[in-house]
Amino acid sequence: MNSIYLDPILGWYEANARDLPWRADDATPWGVLVSEIMLQQTPVARVLPVWQTWMRRWPAPADLAAEPSGEAVRAWGRLGYPRRALRLHGSARAITERHGGAVPSAHEELLALPGIGSYTAAAVASFAFRQRHAVLDTNVRRVLARLLGGVEYPPKSQTRAEVRLAESLLPLDPPTAARWAVAVMELGALVCTARTPRCADCPVIASCAWQRAGRPAYDGPPRRGQTYAGTDRQCRGRLLAVLRDAEGPVEKPALDVVWSDAVQRERALDALVADGLVDPLQDGRYALPV
DNA sequence: GAGCCGTGGGA
DNA sequence: TTCCCAAGGCT
Structure with a gap:
């Protein structure tokens, strides 16, 4: 399946793949x-x-x-x-x-x-094992949404239709399918990017539905939201950083100083303990888990 | 299925 | 400066 995209994308990958250590022959x-x-x-x-x-x-x-x-x-x-x-x-x-x-x-x-x-x-x-699987990450979903769907971004949550589409594009030969998977992902990471796609460098621009449609802007509901400052997440990050940077167990006051809101701080600390990221010791100190 | 879970760099 | 978001998973 996949006759018109396979060769251009594999060829592009051959010439442009990043030299990442986990892709090395001895990985x-x-x-x-x-x-x-x-x-x-x-x-x-x-x-x-x-x-x-x-x-x-x-x-x-x-x-x-x-x-x-x-x-x-x-x-x-x-x-x-x-x-x-x-x-x-x-x-x-x-x-x-x-x-x-x-x-x-x-x-x-x-x-x-x-x-x-x-x-x-x-x-x-x-x-790692050169098997034949649909490898559907954010990069691949975006590439397929543009190339075949004609839209700028894929839906917020993955659909069965996307999985079926990705599977239908897989070359039958497992090693080739594995090569295809990493190549499409790399294309999404380097060329068909979320913010400012480099369409001039795209090996399949001639076959791109989004390009053909005039690259219409995304018109769905807002995809983001989520502020960070003042959240429990930020608080958790601060608390854990204290433990990470300490040699051994730390006293409670060392944690207290990194977040002023006591209620939120205690809630976050409890959550870290519940998650197994922090170990409360018998003597009242805190440490990374054993 | 929506919400939560960190961090820092680029536009 | 603010906003967006980078190879998701779990509850």
Whole structure:
């Protein structure tokens, strides 16, 4: 399927793909998995140095599994959404215990790991194991919305129609399908971008429905909203940063000083404890989890 | 299914 | 400066 897009996009990828370490020939499935978790909602440039340090320290799942979860949270640094660090640590332990220390290749087994949803399972199965899966992330959804749908942006939540469309475009040969998946994603990341698409550099501009329609602006409901300043999220970030930057356990006052609203602060701290990101010690101090 | 969960850089 | 958003997942 997919005769008119396949060759141009594969050719474009061949010439323009970024040289990312998790795409190197010597990259392991574990390295791919770690990159996919880190890249969730996080730009490549910020992931790169953390991934390098992480892989040097924990080259295999068993290496991370042997550490306290708090070490994963600390090494996560300021990547954001630190529960991902906890889940990655959980995945390392599950892989070590249930899969003999080897990242599973089956989509269903990947899906069963914490922090791995439909996208990440498909991405790891495709990128690390060269399987044939529809890898539908925000980049791919945007490319397909424009190329075939003729609209600027895809719907807010993923639809079955999008999945079916992505599946219908997959080359039959698994390795080629895997190549196609990463190529479309890269096209979305570098050319068919959200804000200011570089259509002049697009290998399939002649076949683009959005281009043909005159690049109409998105006309649906507002896609965003969500202020950040003053939210529990910001508060949680401040509190966790104190623990991350400390050598060991910290006294309560050290946390109190980073957020003035006591009610919100306590609520956020309780939530961090409930999430397993913070460990309240017997003596009243707080620490990253063991 | 809507809301929540961090962070920082570019337009 | 403000706003948008970057390879999502979970409840």
